[in-house]
Amino acid sequence: MEKQLFTDKFSYVFGDQKFFKKQKRIALKNCGLIDPENIDDYIYAGGYTALAKVLTEMTPEDVVKTVKDSGLRGRGGAGFPTGIKWEATAKQQNDEKFVVCNADEGDPGAFMDRSIIEGDPHSIVEGMAIGAYAVGASKGVVYLRAEYPLAIKRLQKAIEDARKENLLGNNILESNFSFDMEIRLGAGAFVCGEETALMNSIEGKRGMPRTRPPFPAVSGLFAKPTLLNNVETWANISSIIINGAEWFSSIGVDKSKGTKVFALAGKITNTGLAEIPMGMTLREIIYEVGGGIPNGKKFKAVQTGGPSGGCLTESMLDTKIDYESLTKAGSIMGSGGMIIIDETACMVNIAKFFLEFTQSESCGKCVPCREGIKRMLEILTRITDGEGKTGDIEKLEELGNMIKKASLCGLGQSAPNPVLSTIKNFRQEYEEHVEQKMCRSLVCEKLLTYTINDKCIGCSACRRACPAGAIAGLPKEPHTIHQELCIKCGKCYRSCKFHAIDKTSVAKEQK
Amino acid sequence: MTSHIHNQEEINKQIKDFIAEILKQDRPDSHLITVLHKAQELNGYLSREVMDLVSQEMNIPTSTIWGVATFYHYFKLNPIGKYNISVCMGTACYVKGASEILETLKEELGIGVGETTEDMLFSMHEARCIGACGLAPVAMINDKIYGELTPKKITDIINKLRKEEETK
Amino acid sequence: MNTIKAFINDKEYTIDSGLTIMQACDSIGIKIPRLCYHPKLSISSGCRICIVEVEGMRNFVASCSYPISEGMKIHTNTDAVRKARKDILELILDNHPKDCNACVRDEVCELQQLASTIGLRERKFEGVRREKYVDDSSPSIVNNHEKCILCGRCVKVCSQIQNISAIDYANRGFDTVIVPAFNDKIANSVCTLCGQCVNVCPTAALTEKNYTQDVFALLNDKTKIKIAQVAPSVRVAIGEAFGIPAGNNMEREIAHALKLLGFDYVFDSQFSADLTIMEEASELLERLNGKGKLPMITSCSSGWMKALEQFHPDLIDNVSTCKSPMSMMSSIVKTYFADKIGRKPSEIANVAIMCCVAKKYEAKRPELAMEDGTPATDYVITTRELAWMIKSAGIDFKNLKGQDFDAPLGLSTGAATIFGVTGGVMEAAIRTAYELATKKPLENIDITAVRGNEGIKEGSIEINGKEIRVAVASGLGNAHKLLEIVKKDPERYHFIEIMACPGGCIGGGGQPYSGIRDLPFDPKLVSERAKALYKSDELNKIRRSHENPAIIKLYDEFLGKPLGEKSHKYLHTHYKQKFPKGIIRKSKEK
Known part of the structure; x- marks a missing residue:
C-alpha cells in the first residue's frame, strides 16, 4: 500500500513519465x-x-x-x-x-x-x-x-x-x-x-x-x-x-536486495537520479529509464562505479544490476555513478581520464598507488599522444594487476579497473593507438590530421587562429595546412564556420 | 571575501575566539579542519601567519597543520582573486567538453590552473564533480553555478564580469 | 602465553598468539623483506614490500601489520609475491636517482641492499621523478628530496620518539614530500638537529652535513696545528662500521688512526667531561646553597640545548651554564694548551669527532666563539664520517696496534667515560658533588638508580643530611614529559640530566648505520655500546673526575678554581629564546 501511495504521489507531482515508471523509490522516497x-x-x-x-x-x-x-x-x-x-x-x-x-x-x-x-x-x-x-x-x-x-x-x-x-x-x-x-x-x-x-x-x-x-x-x-x-x-x-x-x-534479486540509486550521466537522453530495484538490466535502465542515446548516436559502453569501476560493452547490456553480476561482468556497483558513452568517445582516453582522477586523488601513502598509478598514467598518456610502444599494453596490465592486489586501500585496489576493463573489452582500440597511431573516435588530438576541404572560402579565420603558423593561403582563396608545422591543437577546426576543415585519423604505416 | 572589509587584527581575533570555543569541546585537536575552514573563510586563504596563529592557539605543531592544509584541495595557500572560477572536471562534464572550457579560460585569462590574474580579479581551479551533472559542462564562479557552457558562453561571462568591474 | 597453529609455506607451526605475520615469521627464522617498518615506530604498512599471500584473501596482505590467526595459511615466497615485491621495489627506484656509486650511502644503503635481496635486475616503468631539491640550510642535517622514498620513519621518529614534529608529510599523492612547516628550510624550523631522522633514514635523503673534505684539506694544511678530540660514545660504536661487533671499545685504534690521518695531537673529550663535572658539580652545590635556580638541568647535549631555547624558554635559568665537554675542550686547547706549545689560537684547528650531528650546530654558535670571533671548534665530524675517512685514507683500522691519547688533555677518569650513556653525567656529577660537599669518600660509586635503558629514571642521594632528588631523561619526547612534571611541581627535583637522543650519546644521530646487512635495527645494539662504556669505567683506576691529575693540574696552572673568573670566561655560557617557538603535543588526549 505504501509503495502504491508514493508511486501515486510521484505521478501526481511529476506526471506519469516513463522515467519514473520503472523506478522504485525507497531512499529517494521523500x-x-x-x-x-x-x-x-x-x-x-x-x-x-x-x-x-x-x-x-x-x-x-x-x-x-x-x-x-x-x-x-x-x-x-x-x-x-x-x-x-x-x-x-x-x-x-x-x-x-x-x-x-x-x-x-x-x-x-x-x-x-x-x-x-x-x-x-x-x-x-x-x-x-x-x-x-x-x-x-x-x-x-x-x-x-x-x-x-x-x-x-x-x-x-x-x-x-x-x-x-x-x-x-x-x-x-x-x-x-x-x-x-x-x-x-x-x-x-x-x-x-x-x-x-x-x-x-x-x-x-x-x-x-x-x-x-x-x-x-x-x-x-x-x-x-x-x-x-x-x-x-x-x-x-x-x-x-x-x-x-x-x-x-x-525487492531485488539473490544477494542484492532493495533498490539502488543511479546517477545517469553522459550521452543519455534523461540525465539525473533514478532509483531502480536491484536486478533490472543495464539495457532497461539505459533505454527505458534513461531514454536511450541522444542525437542518433550509437551506444558504445557504460561505465559504472566511477573511477573504481569498469566499462561494459553492448554485449553485456543484459547484465543484471546487482553486486555479483556487475563484478562478474568486470565492473562494480560502486556508489551509483552511471556514465553512458557513445561512439564519439575514445576508450583509451576515457581510461586516461579516470586514471588522471585517481592519480591526482591518491593520498601518497602506499607505493603501488602513489608510484604505480603515475607510471600507468604516463604509459597511457604516451599511447594517446601517439608515442606508445609495443609492450605498453602488457605493462599496463602487469602494473594494474599488481596495484590491485598490493595497494593499501580501496582506492588503489580499484584504481586500475577502468584501464584493465577497457583493455579487456576494447583491446583493439588500444592496439590501434599503439601500433597504428590512430584514434578511430577522433579524440586523441596528437593522432589527428587536419586538412582543408573544398568548402573553404578563404576567410582566413583559421590562419589567424593557428598559433603555429601552419596555415597558408591568400584571402578568398582556399587555404592549406602544412602538416609538418601543425601542432594539432584544433584551433583551426574550432574557428572554421564553414565545415571546411576535416579531422581524420588514419592508420600509419608500420615501421 | 571578508578580508577586504576587516583588518588582520580583527580577523585574528575572530579566529582566536572560534578556537577558544573549540577548545572547550572534547578532543579539540580533531577540529583542526573545522578551524582551517573558518580561518580560510575569514582570511580568504590560509596564510603562514594564520596557520602560525592556529598552531599556537590549538597547540598543534605547524608541520602538522601544513601537512593537513596541503593535503586537502579545498584549502587555498595563496590569495585568490575576487572571482574564483572552478571548472568542474567530473565525468559528465568531461565527456561534454569541460577541457575545452578550461582551455578557453586559460587563453582568455592568461593563467594556469591554480593561478590568479595579476589584477587579482580571477582565480581558476579545477573542481571535483560539483554534483550538477545535469547541466554539464559547468563552472562555478564564487558560489554561482554556470551550466551548459560553451567556449563562447564562458568568454562572454568573463567579459561581462570584467565590464562590471570597470564600471564600478 | 597462548599459542595458535598456523601454516607458513605449507609447514605447520605453533606460534605465540597476538603476533603479526611478520613477527611470527621472524620467530621461525624467516625474515620477510621490509622497508618502512621500524620496531620502535608506529606501523603504517605503506611500502608494501613485506606483502605475503594468505590463502582465502583476494589481495596480498602487509605482514608487518596483519595479525596471524589460528589455521592461517601464509606463503612468503611464491612467484606472485616475489614478482609483486620486485615491481613495487622497481617503482620506488624509478623515482630515485641512479647514482648509487656517487652517493654518500653507497654500500650502507638499505634501499640498495633491498634491491640486491629482492633481485631487481631490470627497469621497466621509468618516468618522471620527484623534483630535485636539497635543503642544506642547517649546519647539521641535509635533506635531499630526490632520494626520499617517503617511508616516513623520519616523520615518526621526530613526532613519536622526540615529540618535536619538525617535519611532516606535505602535499599528497605523487607530489608528497617530507618537509618542515610551510616548505621552509630546516634551519628556520623547530628542528633540534638531534639527527635521529638521519639514523632511521634508509637512504641518503637525510644525512649529516658532511665535512670530511674540509677536514682532509685541513690535514694537508702545513700552517696549522691539527688537534682532534674524540667523544666517549664514538669509541664503542665505530667498530660497527668496520664489521666489528657492537660493544668493543676501540679508543686506542681511534687514537692511532687519527695520528695516521695526520693530526698533531689527539685529545679525549673525556678529559673535558671531567672538567665539565668539576664545574657542574660545583654549580650544583652553589645552587643547592641558594645561589641560582633549582632544579638544575644539564647542558651538555646540543640537541637538548636547541630544544630548550625553542620549546622550554621558561627553563633557561634552570639550565647549567657549563659549556659542553666538546666546547670546553676546544676552548682550553686554544688558550691553555696553545700557551703551553707557544702557539697563537689562530694557528690551531680543532676537529671534534662526535656521535652527534647537533654538535655541528653547537660549534657554530656565536656565543661559543673565541674572542676574535672565530669558532672554538673548527670542524665537527660524526663517527660515520670518521669511519669513512679512515677507510678512504687506506688505514687498516682493524689491525692497528693502537696508542694512547696525548697528554695532558687525553687523560680521563671512569666518570667521564660514562658521559656517553643516559644517566652517566648524573652519576659522574654525584660522585664529585658528594665528595666535594661532604669531604668524605662515596662508598658505593655505582649509582644504579640512574642506569638502564628506561626513558625517565629517578633517584635520590643524601648529601650532608639533605636528600637530593634527581631525575634523568633521554630522548626529547621523554624530556618533554619530565619537564612537564617539573613545571607543575618545581620542588620535586634538585638535579636533572637530559640527553636529546634515546639512550644518550651512544644512540646519537652520528653513529654508524645499524643493521644494514643483517638483522634490521637490533635493539641490543645500543645496550651493547652502553655496556662497553660501563665496563671501561669499572676498569679505570680513577673513577672520580676530581681525582684526575691532569684536571687538578689545569686548575693549578690556569683556571684557579671551579666557577672562578677564568672558568666563567672560558667554560660557561648563556642561552636565550629562539624562534619559531616549538609546540609540545600533550602525551595523550584525556
Whole structure:
C-alpha cells in the first residue's frame, strides 16, 4: 500500500513519465515531495515513526536482526552486508561508540548522496539514530563534503529541529536512549570516502587510510568501535524498520536486495537520479529509464562505479544490476555513478581520464598507488599522444594487476579497473593507438590530421587562429595546412564556420 | 571575501575566539579542519601567519597543520582573486567538453590552473564533480553555478564580469 | 602465553598468539623483506614490500601489520609475491636517482641492499621523478628530496620518539614530500638537529652535513696545528662500521688512526667531561646553597640545548651554564694548551669527532666563539664520517696496534667515560658533588638508580643530611614529559640530566648505520655500546673526575678554581629564546 501511495504521489507531482515508471523509490522516497527544511513535513510523511518503533517496541538485538535479515548491503561501493557491520559493532564492549555517515560523495558523476541530504535530511538523522540505538552508540558524525553548502545547511537545520523535538539529545522520546550528532566537513579529498581515511579526516588529520585490521567496528573513530555507513544506506533504514525485513528482501534479486540509486550521466537522453530495484538490466535502465542515446548516436559502453569501476560493452547490456553480476561482468556497483558513452568517445582516453582522477586523488601513502598509478598514467598518456610502444599494453596490465592486489586501500585496489576493463573489452582500440597511431573516435588530438576541404572560402579565420603558423593561403582563396608545422591543437577546426576543415585519423604505416 | 572589509587584527581575533570555543569541546585537536575552514573563510586563504596563529592557539605543531592544509584541495595557500572560477572536471562534464572550457579560460585569462590574474580579479581551479551533472559542462564562479557552457558562453561571462568591474 | 597453529609455506607451526605475520615469521627464522617498518615506530604498512599471500584473501596482505590467526595459511615466497615485491621495489627506484656509486650511502644503503635481496635486475616503468631539491640550510642535517622514498620513519621518529614534529608529510599523492612547516628550510624550523631522522633514514635523503673534505684539506694544511678530540660514545660504536661487533671499545685504534690521518695531537673529550663535572658539580652545590635556580638541568647535549631555547624558554635559568665537554675542550686547547706549545689560537684547528650531528650546530654558535670571533671548534665530524675517512685514507683500522691519547688533555677518569650513556653525567656529577660537599669518600660509586635503558629514571642521594632528588631523561619526547612534571611541581627535583637522543650519546644521530646487512635495527645494539662504556669505567683506576691529575693540574696552572673568573670566561655560557617557538603535543588526549 505504501509503495502504491508514493508511486501515486510521484505521478501526481511529476506526471506519469516513463522515467519514473520503472523506478522504485525507497531512499529517494521523500526527495522532491516534502519541504526538506520543515521537520513537520517529514513527520507527516511518516518520518520518525521508525525511530519511535525501535525505541518502544524493539530491543537493539531486534533492530540488528531486522537489518541483517533485510539483506541490505552497503550502498557506498563495496556492498558489504550492512547487518554484519551492525552486529560486529554491537558486539563490542566499550563505554563509547560512534555511528558515522559517509557523505563524502566523491565519484565524479554521482550526486545521489547530495540529493538525499538536500531533499530528505531527516531520513539520515533518523537512520543514524536507529543505528546508534542498535549498536549502543551515543554519538554520531556526518562527514560531509564542504563543496555542498546547501546540503550542509539543510542537514544542520534538520539536526537542530530534531533536537528541539527531542528526536536527538538526552532520553529521546522519553526513552533511556540518548544520542546526538554533528557534521564534520571534508576539504576536498576523494580518498576520504575510504572509511579509514574518513575517520582520520574527522580526527583532524591528513586523510590517509589506515591499515586494517583492526576494522572500524573494533577500533574506528578515536579508536572506538564505529559503525560507518554511507548516506544511501542510512536512508534505507527507516523504511526497513517500518515495513519489515521481509518486505525489503522481497525487492531485488539473490544477494542484492532493495533498490539502488543511479546517477545517469553522459550521452543519455534523461540525465539525473533514478532509483531502480536491484536486478533490472543495464539495457532497461539505459533505454527505458534513461531514454536511450541522444542525437542518433550509437551506444558504445557504460561505465559504472566511477573511477573504481569498469566499462561494459553492448554485449553485456543484459547484465543484471546487482553486486555479483556487475563484478562478474568486470565492473562494480560502486556508489551509483552511471556514465553512458557513445561512439564519439575514445576508450583509451576515457581510461586516461579516470586514471588522471585517481592519480591526482591518491593520498601518497602506499607505493603501488602513489608510484604505480603515475607510471600507468604516463604509459597511457604516451599511447594517446601517439608515442606508445609495443609492450605498453602488457605493462599496463602487469602494473594494474599488481596495484590491485598490493595497494593499501580501496582506492588503489580499484584504481586500475577502468584501464584493465577497457583493455579487456576494447583491446583493439588500444592496439590501434599503439601500433597504428590512430584514434578511430577522433579524440586523441596528437593522432589527428587536419586538412582543408573544398568548402573553404578563404576567410582566413583559421590562419589567424593557428598559433603555429601552419596555415597558408591568400584571402578568398582556399587555404592549406602544412602538416609538418601543425601542432594539432584544433584551433583551426574550432574557428572554421564553414565545415571546411576535416579531422581524420588514419592508420600509419608500420615501421 | 571578508578580508577586504576587516583588518588582520580583527580577523585574528575572530579566529582566536572560534578556537577558544573549540577548545572547550572534547578532543579539540580533531577540529583542526573545522578551524582551517573558518580561518580560510575569514582570511580568504590560509596564510603562514594564520596557520602560525592556529598552531599556537590549538597547540598543534605547524608541520602538522601544513601537512593537513596541503593535503586537502579545498584549502587555498595563496590569495585568490575576487572571482574564483572552478571548472568542474567530473565525468559528465568531461565527456561534454569541460577541457575545452578550461582551455578557453586559460587563453582568455592568461593563467594556469591554480593561478590568479595579476589584477587579482580571477582565480581558476579545477573542481571535483560539483554534483550538477545535469547541466554539464559547468563552472562555478564564487558560489554561482554556470551550466551548459560553451567556449563562447564562458568568454562572454568573463567579459561581462570584467565590464562590471570597470564600471564600478 | 597462548599459542595458535598456523601454516607458513605449507609447514605447520605453533606460534605465540597476538603476533603479526611478520613477527611470527621472524620467530621461525624467516625474515620477510621490509622497508618502512621500524620496531620502535608506529606501523603504517605503506611500502608494501613485506606483502605475503594468505590463502582465502583476494589481495596480498602487509605482514608487518596483519595479525596471524589460528589455521592461517601464509606463503612468503611464491612467484606472485616475489614478482609483486620486485615491481613495487622497481617503482620506488624509478623515482630515485641512479647514482648509487656517487652517493654518500653507497654500500650502507638499505634501499640498495633491498634491491640486491629482492633481485631487481631490470627497469621497466621509468618516468618522471620527484623534483630535485636539497635543503642544506642547517649546519647539521641535509635533506635531499630526490632520494626520499617517503617511508616516513623520519616523520615518526621526530613526532613519536622526540615529540618535536619538525617535519611532516606535505602535499599528497605523487607530489608528497617530507618537509618542515610551510616548505621552509630546516634551519628556520623547530628542528633540534638531534639527527635521529638521519639514523632511521634508509637512504641518503637525510644525512649529516658532511665535512670530511674540509677536514682532509685541513690535514694537508702545513700552517696549522691539527688537534682532534674524540667523544666517549664514538669509541664503542665505530667498530660497527668496520664489521666489528657492537660493544668493543676501540679508543686506542681511534687514537692511532687519527695520528695516521695526520693530526698533531689527539685529545679525549673525556678529559673535558671531567672538567665539565668539576664545574657542574660545583654549580650544583652553589645552587643547592641558594645561589641560582633549582632544579638544575644539564647542558651538555646540543640537541637538548636547541630544544630548550625553542620549546622550554621558561627553563633557561634552570639550565647549567657549563659549556659542553666538546666546547670546553676546544676552548682550553686554544688558550691553555696553545700557551703551553707557544702557539697563537689562530694557528690551531680543532676537529671534534662526535656521535652527534647537533654538535655541528653547537660549534657554530656565536656565543661559543673565541674572542676574535672565530669558532672554538673548527670542524665537527660524526663517527660515520670518521669511519669513512679512515677507510678512504687506506688505514687498516682493524689491525692497528693502537696508542694512547696525548697528554695532558687525553687523560680521563671512569666518570667521564660514562658521559656517553643516559644517566652517566648524573652519576659522574654525584660522585664529585658528594665528595666535594661532604669531604668524605662515596662508598658505593655505582649509582644504579640512574642506569638502564628506561626513558625517565629517578633517584635520590643524601648529601650532608639533605636528600637530593634527581631525575634523568633521554630522548626529547621523554624530556618533554619530565619537564612537564617539573613545571607543575618545581620542588620535586634538585638535579636533572637530559640527553636529546634515546639512550644518550651512544644512540646519537652520528653513529654508524645499524643493521644494514643483517638483522634490521637490533635493539641490543645500543645496550651493547652502553655496556662497553660501563665496563671501561669499572676498569679505570680513577673513577672520580676530581681525582684526575691532569684536571687538578689545569686548575693549578690556569683556571684557579671551579666557577672562578677564568672558568666563567672560558667554560660557561648563556642561552636565550629562539624562534619559531616549538609546540609540545600533550602525551595523550584525556
